[in-house]
Amino acid sequence: MLANFRHAFRGGIVEITREEYERGKQSVLKKIRRRVLILGILLGLLGLASIALGVVAYAYFPNFVQFKRKTWTVALRNIYFIHGGTTLLFSVDGFYVDSKWRKMREDGNRLIMHVRLFSVLGVAAWITALWVGVAMINSFGLLEVQDVAQSSPNLIYLASLVMASIHLLVAPWLLRTIHRKGSQADEFFGAEFLAEVKRSRQRGDDVDCDRDNDSEEDCMAAVRPDLDAPATHGPGRRGSKSQPSPQLRGSPTRIRTVFFNADGSSSYVPTITSPVAAGAPMAAAAMGETSPRSRRRASGSFTTARGRDTARMNHASATAAVDPPTRPQPMNLNAVIAETVLSASQASNVDQLPFAAPVFMMDRVEHLAPPAFWSLWREAETAGSFSCTFINHPTKKAVEAHLQSYGFHLIETQLRDNVLQVYFYAYQFGTDLYFLCEFVFIYSRRFFQATFKCKERDVASDFVTRFNLQDLLQVAPDDQSASQ
Numbered sequence: 001m002l003a004n005f006r007h008a009f010r011g012g013i014v015e016i017t018r019e020e021y022e023r024g025k026q027s028v029l030k031k032i033r034r035r036v037l038i039l040g041i042l043l044g045l046l047g048l049a050s051i052a053l054g055v056v057a058y059a060y061f062p063n064f065v066q067f068k069r070k071t072w073t074v075a076l077r078n079i080y081f082i083h084g085g086t087t088l089l090f091s092v093d094g095f096y097v098d099s100k101w102r103k104m105r106e107d108g109n110r111l112i113m114h115v116r117l118f119s120v121l122g123v124a125a126w127i128t129a130l131w132v133g134v135a136m137i138n139s140f141g142l143l144e145v146q147d148v149a150q151s152s153p154n155l156i157y158l159a160s161l162v163m164a165s166i167h168l169l170v171a172p173w174l175l176r177t178i179h180r181k182g183s184q185a186d187e188f189f190g191a192e193f194l195a196e197v198k199r200s201r202q203r204g205d206d207v208d209c210d211r212d213n214d215s216e217e218d219c220m221a222a223v224r225p226d227l228d229a230p231a232t233h234g235p236g237r238r239g240s241k242s243q244p245s246p247q248l249r250g251s252p253t254r255i256r257t258v259f260f261n262a263d264g265s266s267s268y269v270p271t272i273t274s275p276v277a278a279g280a281p282m283a284a285a286a287m288g289e290t291s292p293r294s295r296r297r298a299s300g301s302f303t304t305a306r307g308r309d310t311a312r313m314n315h316a317s318a319t320a321a322v323d324p325p326t327r328p329q330p331m332n333l334n335a336v337i338a339e340t341v342l343s344a345s346q347a348s349n350v351d352q353l354p355f356a357a358p359v360f361m362m363d364r365v366e367h368l369a370p371p372a373f374w375s376l377w378r379e380a381e382t383a384g385s386f387s388c389t390f391i392n393h394p395t396k397k398a399v400e401a402h403l404q405s406y407g408f409h410l411i412e413t414q415l416r417d418n419v420l421q422v423y424f425y426a427y428q429f430g431t432d433l434y435f436l437c438e439f440v441f442i443y444s445r446r447f448f449q450a451t452f453k454c455k456e457r458d459v460a461s462d463f464v465t466r467f468n469l470q471d472l473l474q475v476a477p478d479d480q481s482a483s484q
Helices: 018-060 076-099 101-106 108-140 152-207 209-221 235-240 276-286 292-303 306-322 333-338 370-379 396-405 457-465
Strands: 253-260 266-268 272-274 341-343 382-389 409-416 419-427 434-442 447-454
Touching (some): 018 108, 076 101, 108 152, 396 409, 396 419, 447 457
Antiparallel strands (some): 253 272, 382 447, 434 447
């Protein structure tokens, strides 16, 4: 099955055995450990050699000018010690990872963290090796081969170049392998962690299943339909007179709709009686789709009220025997869908609605102080802008009155050098959706530009339509509006 598998197709899912998975994981971890150990030994030796060269430069050539020459504000003989200390720290970290390898494998997160730290220290040591090479060339220049063996400082120069070359060439190759294999090991440990979390969640769901069902049944038993309400719901009530049991009894749902005008006033639509909610449990019972859990919930919820509802059930049965059942009137579903259902409660004030209006409304309450406005203005991204030319001359007071009349809140208005700048904001009623805007009127050129920022770009057009600029500006007939 795996013979035709191509690794170029990344993201594909291939089924492998547990042995193959463990073999691949162990191979990745062995490569990481082997290269960590090799780098630790190699750079440890190079660090000791660098410290030895620094000691020789201090002890035997204290007045030698080349060793005192500074590269990036540090003398060459001090750079030896910096390079040696960094590489030794890197080597010690590698030996620590190797000594604690088995213990770290038990916690994959800890192992990956140490591997990443090892890589960071390796990069720092590589930079110091490059510093040593640049400092040597800056101090001694490029010496010819026949001049290298003529003096002891030249031998130190040769040893330093060899040491820096080995470090600069070998370390990146091994560090690249460690980083790549470390990413693979991170994927292995991450997959195992997610699988363990999934299994623990499944076990927890199985253990708590019965307890959740009991608590849910208790909650459902505490909720009982209000059978004491007067039967004043129209003819739809008469069509459901014969109920074989309290479980099948249901009252029509009252749908009260309210619409909001642009100025914030509300108007109500007459109450509509819908038999959909009442017919749903009856249809389910007729088709035999009532689950055992539903029967348990119904029996538990109506047991406590059975004594009080017996008389009402008898009265309903007697009424059904006298009055012939009438078919419920078909409901115009298109009309119901077209209407926006807001609440079944007696809502009389718009400010008391605990939800946003179905029609876009401007919030008349001020929410932002000037500091908060400027903070949002700096942080928010521009949602769009548009511009046009106009032929009339709207004054500062006219612009302010126009914006305030449509629910916008002014923050700052500046008129300077025949240029009017207006900053204002607005909020959608019942939400935290803000809209920030800037108007610029350049009277000398008869030019107008609006730049606005909104929390949600899709809703910005609703705020823009509330500008009603046709009442404020007279646009030139040959104007070409630019928008973005």
